[in-house]
Amino acid sequence: MNEKVLDLPGIGIRIRTAREKIGLTREQFAEAVDLSALYIGQIERGQRTMSLNTFVRILECLHEDPNEIIFGEQKERQIDTSGVQALLKKCNEREMKLAEEMLKLVLTYVK
Numbered sequence: 001m002n003e004k005v006l007d008l009p010g011i012g013i014r015i016r017t018a019r020e021k022i023g024l025t026r027e028q029f030a031e032a033v034d035l036s037a038l039y040i041g042q043i044e045r046g047q048r049t050m051s052l053n054t055f056v057r058i059l060e061c062l063h064e065d066p067n068e069i070i071f072g073e074q075k076e077r078q079i080d081t082s083g084v085q086a087l088l089k090k091c092n093e094r095e096m097k098l099a100e101e102m103l104k105l106v107l108t109y110v111k
Helices: 009-021 026-032 037-044 052-062 066-071 081-088 095-110
Strands: none
Touching: 009 037, 009 066, 026 037, 026 095, 052 066, 066 081, 081 095
8 A cells, every 4th residue: 555644844834824824923823723832833844743633723724725735736716805905995005004014913813
Protein backbone atom coordinates (compact mmCIF):
# COMPACT_ATOMS: atom_id res chain seq x y z
CA MET A 1 0.00 0.00 0.00
CA ASN A 2 1.35 3.41 -0.98
CA GLU A 3 1.01 5.78 2.02
CA LYS A 4 0.99 9.54 1.51
CA VAL A 5 3.17 11.60 3.82
CA LEU A 6 1.83 14.97 4.90
CA ASP A 7 3.91 18.01 3.98
CA LEU A 8 4.04 19.59 7.45
CA PRO A 9 6.15 22.60 6.38
CA GLY A 10 3.71 23.27 3.52
CA ILE A 11 0.72 22.99 5.84
CA GLY A 12 2.42 25.35 8.28
CA ILE A 13 3.14 27.90 5.57
CA ARG A 14 -0.49 27.80 4.41
CA ILE A 15 -1.72 28.25 8.00
CA ARG A 16 0.62 31.21 8.52
CA THR A 17 -0.42 32.75 5.19
CA ALA A 18 -4.11 32.39 6.06
CA ARG A 19 -3.50 33.89 9.52
CA GLU A 20 -1.64 36.85 8.05
CA LYS A 21 -4.32 37.30 5.39
CA ILE A 22 -6.91 38.01 8.09
CA GLY A 23 -4.48 40.29 9.91
CA LEU A 24 -3.86 38.31 13.10
CA THR A 25 -0.57 38.22 14.94
CA ARG A 26 0.63 34.83 16.09
CA GLU A 27 -0.32 35.80 19.66
CA GLN A 28 -3.85 36.87 18.70
CA PHE A 29 -4.32 33.68 16.69
CA ALA A 30 -3.00 31.52 19.53
CA GLU A 31 -5.44 33.13 21.94
CA ALA A 32 -8.34 32.62 19.52
CA VAL A 33 -7.63 28.89 19.16
CA ASP A 34 -6.64 28.46 22.83
CA LEU A 35 -3.04 27.39 22.16
CA SER A 36 0.33 28.88 22.99
CA ALA A 37 2.04 31.20 20.52
CA LEU A 38 5.10 28.93 20.76
CA TYR A 39 3.07 25.90 19.66
CA ILE A 40 1.49 27.89 16.80
CA GLY A 41 4.97 28.92 15.68
CA GLN A 42 6.10 25.29 15.68
CA ILE A 43 3.05 24.29 13.62
CA GLU A 44 3.66 27.14 11.17
CA ARG A 45 7.28 26.04 10.74
CA GLY A 46 6.25 22.41 10.23
CA GLN A 47 8.09 21.30 13.37
CA ARG A 48 5.06 19.88 15.20
CA THR A 49 2.05 17.84 14.24
CA MET A 50 -1.34 18.69 15.67
CA SER A 51 -4.36 16.72 16.75
CA LEU A 52 -7.43 16.62 14.58
CA ASN A 53 -9.29 18.70 17.19
CA THR A 54 -6.57 21.37 17.03
CA PHE A 55 -6.65 21.32 13.23
CA VAL A 56 -10.44 21.84 13.26
CA ARG A 57 -10.13 24.78 15.68
CA ILE A 58 -7.50 26.34 13.41
CA LEU A 59 -9.68 25.86 10.32
CA GLU A 60 -12.70 27.38 12.06
CA CYS A 61 -10.73 30.43 13.17
CA LEU A 62 -9.18 30.95 9.74
CA HIS A 63 -12.40 30.13 7.85
CA GLU A 64 -10.39 27.94 5.50
CA ASP A 65 -11.14 24.76 3.58
CA PRO A 66 -9.22 21.69 4.84
CA ASN A 67 -8.08 20.75 1.32
CA GLU A 68 -6.62 24.19 0.83
CA ILE A 69 -4.57 23.95 4.04
CA ILE A 70 -3.54 20.28 3.70
CA PHE A 71 -2.94 20.04 -0.04
CA GLY A 72 -2.84 23.65 -1.23
CA GLU A 73 -5.87 23.06 -3.45
CA GLN A 74 -8.08 26.10 -3.72
CA LYS A 75 -11.80 25.84 -4.32
CA GLU A 76 -13.47 28.72 -6.04
CA ARG A 77 -15.93 30.25 -3.61
CA GLN A 78 -19.23 31.64 -4.80
CA ILE A 79 -20.29 34.12 -2.13
CA ASP A 80 -22.50 37.15 -2.77
CA THR A 81 -20.69 40.09 -1.16
CA SER A 82 -22.66 42.84 -2.87
CA GLY A 83 -24.44 43.89 0.35
CA VAL A 84 -21.19 44.23 2.28
CA GLN A 85 -19.52 46.02 -0.62
CA ALA A 86 -22.40 48.50 -0.87
CA LEU A 87 -22.07 49.33 2.83
CA LEU A 88 -18.29 49.69 2.62
CA LYS A 89 -18.56 52.09 -0.33
CA LYS A 90 -20.41 54.48 1.97
CA CYS A 91 -17.60 54.52 4.54
CA ASN A 92 -14.94 57.17 4.92
CA GLU A 93 -11.36 56.13 5.67
CA ARG A 94 -11.82 56.09 9.47
CA GLU A 95 -15.06 54.08 9.22
CA MET A 96 -13.43 51.63 6.80
CA LYS A 97 -10.57 50.97 9.24
CA LEU A 98 -13.05 50.47 12.08
CA ALA A 99 -15.16 48.10 9.94
CA GLU A 100 -12.03 46.09 9.09
CA GLU A 101 -11.04 45.77 12.76
CA MET A 102 -14.57 44.76 13.75
CA LEU A 103 -14.74 42.13 11.01
CA LYS A 104 -11.38 40.67 12.07
CA LEU A 105 -12.62 40.43 15.64
CA VAL A 106 -15.93 38.83 14.67
CA LEU A 107 -14.37 36.30 12.29
CA THR A 108 -11.77 35.32 14.87
CA TYR A 109 -14.30 34.40 17.52
CA VAL A 110 -17.32 33.19 15.50
CA LYS A 111 -17.56 29.43 15.36
